[in-house]
Amino acid sequence: MEITVRSFLTLIHGMGFGALYLMACSGALVELYRRYCTHNDALPTERDEKFLRIYLVAMAAIAWLTVLTGAYIIYPWYRAVPPRGTANLAAFPQRLLLASPSTSGWHSIGMEWKEHVAWLAPIAITMAAGVVIQYGRNLKNHPQLRAAVVGFVWVSLVAAAIAGFFGAMINKNAPVEGGPVIHIIQGEQR
């Protein structure tokens, strides 16, 4: 059982950071709803407030890690240009997708959308973390601020889901492969 370094780093980007962010989004929405949108007049405790601050800061860090690893580690491998006359495009995912009409849409719509829309997620969640840090329990007094924070977290979930869906489908049709091979475990020999 083995995996290439490029494939492993793509896995870290997509499943390690991206999927974790998507799961964290649902947790943040539940927590924000439970705390501020239900008919609960009690102020959150200091401990609860600290937890939410740390949770949102961690989400912002994960969101930035996702887009930065995507743009500066994975994307250069994805868009690499093959030398003239290269017949096997397996190491050049963008060119491999564009080589067939049945897969070109995964680049021209999927990657073109994903590479930009993904950045809305860290912007939105950084704003949400900033507002929660600045206002803390005082957010209870600002229904419109709370509504905006919850709305932006929803949109960040949608943006991350679009990027995650296309990332998974693109990697299924033209996987990012190459680099040194990591041997994970020796398989049974028959």
Place this chain on the structure above:
Amino acid sequence: MSAKNTSATAIASIRPNGAGAAAILAAGLGSFLVAVIAILADRSAAVKSMMVFWKPTGPLSGVTTCAIVLWIAAWAVLNARWRNRNVALARINAAAFALLIFGLLLTFPPIADLF
């Protein structure tokens, strides 16, 4: 008298909404700018080559860096102006959400290609 004092203390402890409004409007603007700068880079060869901050990533490096720098700058400026004030948050929220939704839609290639 006592009730009045308690009420006054409660109101005084409510932090002005300006700092939050600054963060919200700046985030909407930042999201919109990602899409607008990407469209500009796609339409103009000169802008596209200007946006290549790091060759392996291509124009995406410049598009996103510019949008992030402008977003942070807008946040800092708005925060400096509004942090001690109460502002019309309903209108600011509406503008921020409009910018955010336009940003989301304008990153979709078939819509971006209309411009």
